[in-house]
Amino acid sequence: MKFDFKADVLPHFLAISSFYLIVVLYFSPIVFEGKMIFQTDILQWEGSAKEILDHRESTGEQALWTNRMFGGMPAYLIHLDPKGDITNFLIKVFTFGLPHPISALFFGMVSMYLLLICFKVRPYIAIIGAWAFALNTFNFLSLEAGHNAKIWAIGIVPLLLAGVHLAFSGKKLLGIVMTAFAVLLQLKFNHLQITYYTLLLVIVYGLGQLVLAYQQKKLPDFAKITAMLLLAAVIGAMGHAARLSSVLEYGTYSIRGERNLPLDEHNDTGLDKEYAFNWSNGKLETFTLLIPNYFGGASQGEVPKNSASEKALRSNGVDNAQVNQFLNGAPTYWGDQPFTGGPIYGGAVMIFLFILAIIFSPPLYRNVFLSMVVLTLMLSWGKNLAWFNYAIFDYLPGYNKFRAVSMALGMTLFVIPLFGAIGLENVVDRIGKKESLKPFLIGTGISLGLILVGIVFASWAGYQSSAGNPGYPDWLMEALKSDRKSLLRTDALRSAIFILIPAILLGMVYLNKLKINFALLGIGLVLIIDLWGVNSRYLDTDSFIDNPSEQHFAATPADNKISADKGYFRVLNIQNPFNDARTSYRFNSIGGYHGAKMSRYGDLIDHILLPEINGFVKKAQEGNFDYKSIQRLNMLNTKYLLAGRAENAVFLNPEANGPAWFPENIAKTSSNEEEIETLAKINTKETATYNAQDNGNQSIITGSGTINLENYAPDALSYKAVVEKAGLVVFSEIYYPKGWKAFIDGEETPILRVDYLLRGLVLPEGEHTVEMRFEPSSYYKTKALSITFQYLIILFLFVGITLTAKDSMDHE
Structure with missing residues (x-):
């Protein structure tokens, strides 16, 4: 075999280098200055995990229970790092030491690049697809919020599909071991909702392969490959058998399992529908994939100087400080969700390439990937497509365990760059054929036309959410709607420009005015400028600070007063007790922050604790501290009630029942x-x-x-x-x-x-x-088995890569 460095090594080296460089440049304060993102959910996790981490540091043992959250709950739901687990080491190796969590973006780009290479997309187009996959706003908003496990789980999806695709493309051994490895990595991050969505996408892909096998009369081969892939998935899952078996066992007893008390709903297990579908993406909100400020951006956004809101406020005599406060945090968002950190933007460039993919790609890919996009969009609409989503919530096994269904958009933004890159590959393949120019122009027109359609629909909707903005006078509401309209139209023009530039570049290639590699370079740069610009609206240099944990958990006078008591007790933080884990950082807490609290504890909160707390607070505000009235808090050994950060905000409960x-x-x-x-x-x-x-x-x-x-x-x-x-x-x-x-x-x-x-x-x-x-x-019987399977998977992966490489060289 003749070795060609320029063809066989250089493109891949440039790809990996570009991925690393992008992450390092965007997150340079983290890489070079040791700063961190103020991630609210990670701080919540740190508070909930403090007892577990401290116990491990002092004893070297993994605690499997913690009393810091909701009176007590299994610790493996919060943090589990058993001795012998090699997945952390593997992650560090494969991400070249990049700090967590930004290493997830690098791994996601590598993962998508490998998938596109498996689909025979040329490296320089695969690089563009990988950039688009990692740099969408879904990932960056998730980073800002602290949804690190979610980003990692999504970043591994391309690797898993690459394994499945290889198995169906003639490289069975490599595909099977890669699938097992991907399952091992994805389950490490314990984000079962993303794993569930991944399974749905794999099923859609499998249905496409089933149709192809039927057409080619190869159904026995399809059955064999499917069976081997299922075995690979089981092997990958066995690498986390201890945690999975424990978590699945706990599921029955959590708020996502069987109910102890009846509810007036069809399903008697799983989450409450209202809770599960609270974060449902609006149908029109789908346009944010193309136009970032289509629905105004974040729940609280900045409106420009001399805006309609500013003029209205000043003309109505509002003082300067209040004007500036409103302008810096105006309710620009007018969508269907309770609140949002920003829009789910996939990039106008990639949406344009996705439209071209629909036109230029083979029917098998078009049908499979379009089905994936339609399915994930429908899932993300939640209660806004009730006839569909309520049905699958009631009847699709396991689906009623999950909430925040708008999360499905993360999978949409996996498919769009994948299919968009495949589409670009097909466009380039046909670029010398005159008959392909007309469909290319049609695709460009459709992409630009979608922007016009979006503007018309937004005008019909009136730039106001269904909930309205209670408390705002009509004059301010009309000014705010005008600003929302302006934000939309400005970004619509922006998206049109980012569609036209790659269209012109490809058009110049059609006219032999530009070489394809220069056009691809231009498209890639435009895509980065587009996504980088939108991401920096929500995650910029001001988002990086020194040690947010130290700031967030700094001891207050109230903390110091309670810490002086070395006894065994629990603390109730009256201020938002059941959605905050700061108290758990130091004390055994009545509350906490977790999406799968114990079902019986959830019943106690809803039916007794909340009314009991509210009744006590009302009496306390009148000067009557009736500790005998909080009998259920007393039985939980609630010795201290915390109402603030000052020393005098700590109240000793003399009626606590004790241990x-x-x-x-x-x-x-x-x-x-x-x-x-x-x-x-x-x-x-x-x-x-x-x-x-x-x-x-x-x-x-x-x-x-x-x-x-x-x-x-x-x-x-x-x-x-x-x-x-x-x-x-x-x-x-x-x-x-x-x-x-x-x-x-x-x-x-x-x-x-x-x-x-x-x-x-x-x-x-x-x-x-x-x-x-x-x-x-369930944990101790499978702990050794988990570690054994992890090492076996790595061995199988090494053998699979070696034998596949040897077979490729033998056939050269």
């Missing part, structure tokens, strides 16, 4: 509904609710004595009990049946569920040592 206690009465119930209604009425220190049917019909009696917590670790607690009369002890710990084990003097004893969601034990008379340990068998 464990002997109730004087037992209220027997026969259903979840009866139990939670009873729980809402009782004094939890004196009475405990008990459902015998849910506890193996074990009968219990009240006892008496004392019990104290002696030793604490996140997943292990030890108590000393002096029992005067045998009977029930209630612990202020969250009941979870899959893993918690109790031992009385070393002998295992069953844990009872009492007070709807707490643990209970029946203790015999005498002095006893009581231990509770979280030892989920």
Whole structure:
């Protein structure tokens, strides 16, 4: 085989170098100055994971439970880094040491580049497709928000489809091992919603291959390849068997699983429809793929000087400070979502190439990729396409576990650059044929025509959301609508220019006025300028700061006051308790921030805790601190209530029940509904609710004595009990049946569920040592298996690449 450096190595070297350079240049403050993005969700994660990370640092062990969030929940839902796991090392190697999370963008570009090469797209077009895939605003807005796992999971999608495509394209061994490797990497980031969407796209691709196999009478080959790919996916998933088995086991007990209390909805499992579809993309909002400010941009955006809003405000006597405040954070967004950080923009250049792909690509690719785009758009519309999305929510297995369906647009923006690059390849292939000029001009006209159509539709919609802007006077509302219209039209003109430039470049190639490589270089540069410009509206140099964690979690006087207490207790932050994890950074918290809290805890929040907290706050504002009225908070050992950052914002609750206690009465119930209604009425220190049917019909009696917590670790607690009369002890710990084990003097004893969601034990008379340990068998039985499969996958990948390369050389 004759080796040609210019053809075989240089394009790939330039591709990888360009990907690395783009990431380094855009995120230079991170790479060179050690700065970070203020990512709200990552700060939330850091707060929730602090106990787990501290425990690992001090003991070297992985804690599988944490008490810092929602009274207590499995730690593997928040952070899991078991010994022997090699995926972190692999990520560092494949991203050349780029810092997390921006390394995801580099990997995504490499991943897309490999996929396009597998589709026989020439390297310089594949580079353009890779740039477009990584630089869309969906990724950058996700970075700003801190959705790092989502970006990584999407960045691995092209690698997975490359494996599937190779398997169906004659390179079965390489395709199968690449698929297993991609599944291993994607599942590492534990974003099952993106994995679910990936599966849907693979199914669409598979249906295209099924049709092709039927036409070519190769159905047996299709069946064999499909079976091997399914086996590859299973092997890849086995690399995370310990975490997956534990998470899937937990799913039944989370708010995404079976409901404990009935709701007036068709489905009795999964999320509430209103919650799941709250973030649904509007149908017209799809135009933001082409025109970034089609719906005004972010929920709070800047409007230019001398805008209609400024003129209206000044003419109505509003003072200068208030004018500037409004102009810097005006409600420019008028779409269907509750709020948004910015538009989902795919790039006018790539939308233009996507239109050309529809015209120029072979029917198989056109049908497959168009189906993918249509499907993901329909999914993103959510409640705005209720007849479709509510049906699949009710009947498609597993789909009712997910929320924020607008996330499907991340998959749309995977398909558009993929198909757009394939389309550009087909255009270039036919560029010397005169009959291809007319369809090229038609594609250009359609792309520009879509902009005009979008402007007309926006005018019909009236530049005002269905919710309106309550509280705004008519004169300001009319001025704001005028500014929204101006933002749209300015960006519409911008998009038209970014379509015309590549169209002119390709037109010059048609007329033999420009070489194709120069045209491709120009298209690539225009695409980068386009996407870079829009991304910098939302993630610019001002977004990078020194150590946001240090700033966010800096100890306040209130924190210091509570930290002086070295006892065991929980804290309720009255200010947004169930959507904030800052409290969890230092203290065991009643609240937290997580999308899969325990189902019973969610019931307690909705039916009891929120009304209880609101009632207490109302009385406290009148000077009556009625701690006896917060009985359910007391049973959770809520010793401190936090109402701000000052020292005097800390309130000591003298009625907290403590870590464990002997109730004087037992209220027997026969259903979840009866139990939670009873729980809402009782004094939890004196009475405990008990459902015998849910506890193996074990009968219990009240006892008496004392019990104290002696030793604490996140997943292990030890108590000393002096029992005067045998009977029930209630612990202020969250009941979870899959893993918690109790031992009385070393002998295992069953844990009872009492007070709807707490643990209970029946203790015999005498002095006893009581231990509770979280030892989920689903994790420990599969931990070694996970590590073994990770190493096997890497070995298979190495063998697959080696044998494929050898086979290619033998056929040269």
